[in-house]
Amino acid sequence: MGADHQIAFFLRESAAPEPERRVAALTGLGRRGGAEHVPVLTGAAADPEPRVRAAAARALGRLGIPEAGREVLPPLMGDADPRVRSRACVAATRLGLDGPPVVEALARRLSDPDRHVRIVALEGLAALGVPGDARALAALLGDPDSAVWGRARTLLYVCRGDEDVRAEVIRTAREGAGAARARALEELPRQCIEPLLDALLDGLRHPFPQVRVQAARRLSDVERPQAKEALTAALRTERDPEVAAVLLRDLGDRTDGRLTDTAVRWLRDPVAGPPAARMLGAVGTDEAATRLRTALADRTVPARTRAACATAIGAGGRWDAVWLLLPLLDDADDDLRAGVLDGLEHLVENGLRWWERHVVARVLTSHLETDTRHVWRTRNALRGLTQALPAVRRLADTTDSGDVRAAALSLLDGDEAADEHVRQDVRRFLRGLDDPYEPVRYEAVLGLRRRVDADGSWPPGAEHARDRLTALTGDPSHRLREAATGLLTALGTGPSGPE
Incomplete structure (x- = not known):
């Protein structure tokens, strides 16, 4: 069948009594038709059957004639059927339509009950580089679908210079609900943190954990004693492991011995345990050091926490650190060995005692050859340990492992x-x-x-x-x-x- 015969067939079928035939005909006209067939497609936009209206919108987009869709597509974006709304949004974006009617129609779809319509509306606004409706856009930060809130976050960033967008992000960070407030806090410009200090302090008590997480993260950039004391108080009462982990990391460089018991409380938690161990290392008191040794020796403590304990013990550099860590290089757990090696790196960097240097050099060079998982971590621990150089040179000459040869040459x-x-x-x-x-x-x-x-x-x-x-x-x-x-x-x- 020639092209002219096909077009004639599609035109006849576009008036067929069965909706399926009309849909197929409009699809064909969208692929093979021209400007002269625009009236057929725009007329089909008023068809009583939603499938046909959706096909008309799609065909207009494929036809590639912007003026053909300028009048008919914005109303279709508000159609009662979500398929029609979605196809109309996609067609308008494909045709590059702009202007107030199109932007307003896309903006109304930001609060559409259908997730796919929300997505294509966001993509349409992103193509135009405009927010549409700043309040509706910011509200989408709380959407349960990551495909929606992720696109909303990107568009808010693109439009961050818009005064309405900026004001709405600040308002949502101050008083938004749940996830929307948490993500607005995450996107909050740095210069807005100090003016919103009261809202951030209030966020530490919010019932939604992610709001507390983001409030804690933003407060960690505030140097005021008021902020630090609020973070400390929040850590003492926190019950959620993810929030506690953030607070422990933010306060991890504090040497306040009063935080020892609080940190110990989280040592057995797989999420908050590692930052709790790092905090105990920063506290540095005899009691904190004892707690670290106890947790390191306790195999019921999660391996990542024991690893953090090992690193903190090495950074502390107490008299027994070398002898606590060296035996653990043979442990079967990869995470624990990594923490031990990081602890030994701290010890070497800070200066071993003369009677420790040969022992550490011998054990680490042997480990370099046998622990294929942590070759470069072992290399880092060996750096600056001149007593290891004879064994390192031997490895450079004899090992079959390319990684070990490379590590040896680097030393x-x-x-x-x-x-x-x-x-x-x-x-x-x-x-x-x-x-x-x-x-x-x-x-x-x-x-x-x-x-x-x-x-x-x-x-x-x-x-x-x-x-x-x-x-x-x-x-x-x-x-x-x-x-x-x-x-x-x-x-x-x-x-x-x-x-």
Whole structure:
């Protein structure tokens, strides 16, 4: 059937007695028709059958003639049938229709009972870059559907310069209901926090937990003693773990010993336990340290909380910290080992006692080779521990693990160019340039860069590496290309530098 015959067929079928035939005909005209068929489509917009009206709206959108839909689509956006309303909104957006009638019709659909209509109305307003109705838009922050409130939040951000939008976000943050108030507090501009201090303090007592969460987060930016005391008081009475976790994090740097019992109360909770442990570490009293040791040794305490206890114990640096943490490196729980390694990193960074250094170096280098889950955390704990360098060099030469080779190379940064070990390290870096594993090649380039930065020239034995480094400037790895290019440029041998 030719195109003309198809159009003639669609025109005949558009007046068929069965709604299904009229729908099919309008769909065909939307795909293959032209401007001359607009009257048929606009006429169908008044069809008594909702399916036909929806098909007419969709066809007008597909026809691609804005003037064809300018008069008929806004009324269809208020149709009694949600399918018609939805199709009309989509068609108006597709045609790029604007102007007061279209914006007003879309704005009315922000409070539509049908979720899909609310979504397409938001998308239509977003395409125009206007809020439509600031109050209705802000109210959608409390919509139960994330597809709705997420789009509403995005549009509020896009329109944040609009005075009505700004005022409505502030009003919702001050007196909105439930989730809408919580999300308005989250979106509240920073400069509005101080003027809304009373509302934020009131939010700490709100029955909806997410409002308390957001009020606590915004108050954490306020330096007034009044805000800190309110957060402390709220923590003492809070019963919701998620809210307590936020309060514990916000107050975690306080060294107020009066918070010890409050923090201990949450140690067994899987959500609030880790920030409670960090708070005890910040408190730093003998009692807080004892509570951390007790929780670390208690296998009924959640592993993530024990991990946070381990990290806090390491940061505290008390006399028994090393001996508490080292045995736990063999624990089967990944989270706990991660916390122990972070605690050991704190201990190494803050300075181990001389009799602890060799023990920690031996245990950590062994752990570097065996704990594949935490290679780079172990590397971080080893950084600066010179007693580990002999074992680290052995690993760089013998291990089959690419991650371990890369981690080992990253730890080799001696400063004395005349040191035989450093000359051997340069040879390790040069070998690493040809390693099949990208992290090894990357750390090899960084190792050479450390030597160049220390000496101001090619390290001995590396003079012939320029060609290999030049090849690495074309490596598929972006970071490796940048590192190789930076090294050549530092030596004045980059593409535009001297030979």
